[in-house]
Amino acid sequence: WIIMKREDLQRLERVYSFKDFVTALDFTNKVGALAEKEGHHPAILTEWGKVGVAWWTHAISGLHRNDFIMAARTEEIYKTFV
Amino acid sequence: WIIMKREDLQRLERVYSFKDFVTALDFTNKVGALAEKEGHHPAILTEWGKVGVAWWTHAISGLHRNDFIMAARTEEIYKTFV
Numbered sequence: 070w071i072i073m074k075r076e077d078l079q080r081l082e083r084v085y086s087f088k089d090f091v092t093a094l095d096f097t098n099k100v101g102a103l104a105e106k107e108g109h110h111p112a113i114l115t116e117w118g119k120v121g122v123a124w125w126t127h128a129i130s131g132l133h134r135n136d137f138i139m140a141a142r143t144e145e146i147y148k149t150f151v
Numbered sequence: 152w153i154i155m156k157r158e159d160l161q162r163l164e165r166v167y168s169f170k171d172f173v174t175a176l177d178f179t180n181k182v183g184a185l186a187e188k189e190g191h192h193p194a195i196l197t198e199w200g201k202v203g204v205a206w207w208t209h210a211i212s213g214l215h216r217n218d219f220i221m222a223a224r225t226e227e228i229y230k231t232f233v
Contacts, residue, residue: 090192094183097197101176110172110199115179117192 070140072132073123079132080112080125081140085147090117092150099146109139152222154214155205161214162194162207163222167229172199174232181228191221 070083087093097115100122104110114121124140126133152165169175179197182204186192196203206222208215 090183090187094180094187097179098176101172101197105172105176113197115183115195115197 078125078130080123081132081136082121082123083140083143084119084121085150087118087120087150090115093118093120096120096146096150099149100143103139103142103146107139109135111139111143160207160212162205163214163218164203164205165222165225166201166203167232169200169202169232172197175200175202178202178228178232181231182225185221185224185228189221191217193221193225 070081073080073082085096087096093115097113097120100111100113100120109124109126111125112123122140122143124136124143125131126136152163155162155164167178169178175197179195179202182193182195182202191206191208193207194205204222204225206218206225207213208218
């Protein structure tokens with residue numbers, strides 16, 4: 070994960086690799102299910118063979134402890150794919 | 152749809168609005184299913200209440216007639232959401 074500053078907004082971002090589009094979209098859905106469950110939503114960029122995930126906290130326009138927790142939980146989901 | 156030039160690559164892009172995250176992700180999956188069926192894959196950016204879709208043809212690093220067809224078919228999917 071790296072901290073990227075986009076338009077004055079700090080976000081925690083990582084790109085994950087997958088073997089094809091369907092697997093990438095499956096990962097997107099699992100991260101989406103986690104997001105919905107926790108009521109905290111990232112930006113998820115799905116492409117053929119890769120998914121980019123960005124966490125940040127809208128209310129503070131930046132990073133909160135919870136974003137790091139969500140990033141760690143995203144890692145846990147990814148581990149089930151490799 | 153607008154034609155955006157990103158890193159010397161022309162892409163056909165549009166951002167769609169939705170009422171929440173779950174509906175946005177549902178749209179992402181329907182566009183993903185179309186992409187997989189046609190063997191032509193876009194970049195899909197899913198966020199709370201919005202989805203950005205970008206079509207382009209990797210082999211020619213730009214836009215092919217097929218990208219415009221896929222954009223039109225993406226519109227058809229969106230119409231089922233509004």
